Amino acid sequence: MIKYLSLIAALCCVLNTSAQEIDADLIAIKERMDAVNGFTADLKLDLEAPFINMPTKHASMKYQKGKDIKFSSNDFVVLPKRGLDFALSELFEHPFITVNRGEEILHGISVKVLHVIPIGDESDMALATLYLDTQNQRIAASEITTKKQGTYKLDMQYAANQDSLPNYVEVSFAIEKLKIPLNFMGSDTKIDRKAMRNIDTKTGKIKLKITNYKID
Amino acid sequence: MMIPLLKAELFKLFRESKTWYAITAVLLIEGIILTAAYYQGATILELLLDNLRQSFYFEGNLLNGNLLLYIILNSLWFNLPLILMIVSSALITEEYKNGTLKTVMLQAVSKGQLITAKYIASFIFTALILVLLMLTTFILAYSIFGNGDLVVYLGTLNFFPADEAFKRICFAFASGLLSMLFFTTVSLTLGILLKEPAKTWIASAFFLILCSLLLKADFGLPTVERFFFPKLTNAWQHFFDYELNMNSILIDNLLLAGYTAFFALLGIFLFTKKDIG
Numbered sequence: 001m002i003k004y005l006s007l008i009a010a011l012c013c014v015l016n017t018s019a020q021e022i023d024a025d026l027i028a029i030k031e032r033m034d035a036v037n038g039f040t041a042d043l044k045l046d047l048e049a050p051f052i053n054m055p056t057k058h059a060s061m062k063y064q065k066g067k068d069i070k071f072s073s074n075d076f077v078v079l080p081k082r083g084l085d086f087a088l089s090e091l092f093e094h095p096f097i098t099v100n101r102g103e104e105i106l107h108g109i110s111v112k113v114l115h116v117i118p119i120g121d122e123s124d125m126a127l128a129t130l131y132l133d134t135q136n137q138r139i140a141a142s143e144i145t146t147k148k149q150g151t152y153k154l155d156m157q158y159a160a161n162q163d164s165l166p167n168y169v170e171v172s173f174a175i176e177k178l179k180i181p182l183n184f185m186g187s188d189t190k191i192d193r194k195a196m197r198n199i200d201t202k203t204g205k206i207k208l209k210i211t212n213y214k215i216d
Numbered sequence: 217m218m219i220p221l222l223k224a225e226l227f228k229l230f231r232e233s234k235t236w237y238a239i240t241a242v243l244l245i246e247g248i249i250l251t252a253a254y255y256q257g258a259t260i261l262e263l264l265l266d267n268l269r270q271s272f273y274f275e276g277n278l279l280n281g282n283l284l285l286y287i288i289l290n291s292l293w294f295n296l297p298l299i300l301m302i303v304s305s306a307l308i309t310e311e312y313k314n315g316t317l318k319t320v321m322l323q324a325v326s327k328g329q330l331i332t333a334k335y336i337a338s339f340i341f342t343a344l345i346l347v348l349l350m351l352t353t354f355i356l357a358y359s360i361f362g363n364g365d366l367v368v369y370l371g372t373l374n375f376f377p378a379d380e381a382f383k384r385i386c387f388a389f390a391s392g393l394l395s396m397l398f399f400t401t402v403s404l405t406l407g408i409l410l411k412e413p414a415k416t417w418i419a420s421a422f423f424l425i426l427c428s429l430l431l432k433a434d435f436g437l438p439t440v441e442r443f444f445f446p447k448l449t450n451a452w453q454h455f456f457d458y459e460l461n462m463n464s465i466l467i468d469n470l471l472l473a474g475y476t477a478f479f480a481l482l483g484i485f486l487f488t489k490k491d492i493g
Binding site: 051052053054055059071072073074075076077078079080081 | 268272273274275276277278364365367371372373374375376377378380458
């Protein structure tokens with residue numbers, strides 16, 4: 001009896017899932033982003049991590065539709081693997097379903113909260129929560145949980161209401177403790193094991209200020 | 217009288233074949249360390265950036281001349297003083313061994329002036345070797361591996377832009393020179409005490425090893441340890457703290473210069489009080 005009930009429940013789930021459609025607001029945002037064929041912009045990067053000291057860095061980025069974003073810099077720069085996919089191409093690369101989680105207030109504006117759940121195993125993403133600014137048709141924030149690279153939180157700010165590309169992105173990420181080769185340490189560098197244990201996993205942030213957009 | 221004495225000491229020093237052997241050895245060590253630093257640098261970067269690599273792209277090259285210079289700085293401060301101490305102590309021990317000190321003292325030269333000239337000759341030799349080493353490592357490191365940002369680990373991962381890294385490496389070499397002067401001065405003082413070259417070399421090597429062991433030792437008395445000379449010989453490393461504490465670095469270097477002056481004065485005092493022979 002339990003077997004039959006389980007089978008019926010599983011069938012219901014499958015039927016319900018296949019009936020799910022991608023949220024219309026998300027599609028509208030994707031279409032708006034698809035209108036951008038490419039752009040170049042200048043980046044100012046500030047990395048904040050508990051055990052990394054890095055001065056402000058500068059780089060430039062170049063996006064061409066259908067291609068990966070390219071970065072160039074005269075300095076050594078650290079750039080997040082996630083968070084700069086403004087065209088949402090990574091998100092739309094593999095099939096997924098969306099679940100509307102209602103409305104929330106974020107930075108003083110009402111946003112639509114959407115869960116994006118990939119179907120199948122191809123996607124590296126396990127779950128994404130998108131905060132859609134439906135009025136201005138753009139992503140206000142997101143939280144992406146990946147299968148291998150932890151969870152990322154993205155907060156985007158825009159210079160003007162009509163802008164589709166952000167002028168400020170803050171990427172928060174979890175970072176594991178450092179593995180330090182002893183022979184690289186200064187001769188009098190002490191290992192504070194207690195502190196090292198405490199920094200097992202910490203949250204870091206990369207703040208990106210994006211200027212001089214040249215949109216095609 | 218001091219200038220002719222100093223010239224004579226430097227002439228004797230550079231006439232000695234062991235001085236040239238020492239210079240050749242220093243340059244060979246530099247070459248070996250540079251080669252090892254390249255492979256060590258690649259491994260270090262791989263390990264240091266491993267957990268960042270999962271989440272980030274890196275743009276730029278960290279395995280560059282600045283990283284190699286930093287690794288060389290770390291490796292050099294144990295190997296170099298040993299050679300410099302052997303050459304410096306020979307300034308006095310060879311005179312004792314060959315009995316030439318008595319001949320020199322037959323001239324109108326005071327014992328104080330003679331030994332002071334030997335200390336100054338040792339200073340000049342040490343500084344010249346350091347300058348030679350600095351110039352050759354800079355030329356080799358930058359011409360082969362290029363310029364770029366520097367990453368070091370001192371409790372935190374510190375990244376420095378290339379121009380800032382260059383400045384800090386130059387300061388570190390200057391501070392390292394003070395450490396070298398300290399060790400060579402001690403070796404000359406040991407030479408005055410022990411007279412025999414072999415005994416002086418063993419004592420100098422022991423002193424160097426002891427300093428390097430005490431440098432890492434933690435006695436739980438940070439305020440006392442702060443002024444203990446083995447800890448001060450590593451003052452150059454503080455130029456790679458992310459936030460520079462120039463006051464602290466200045467105090468460390470002044471203290472080390474004070475210890476150097478103390479050992480030199482002790483040597484001069486002992487030499488003038490001792491009978492030649």
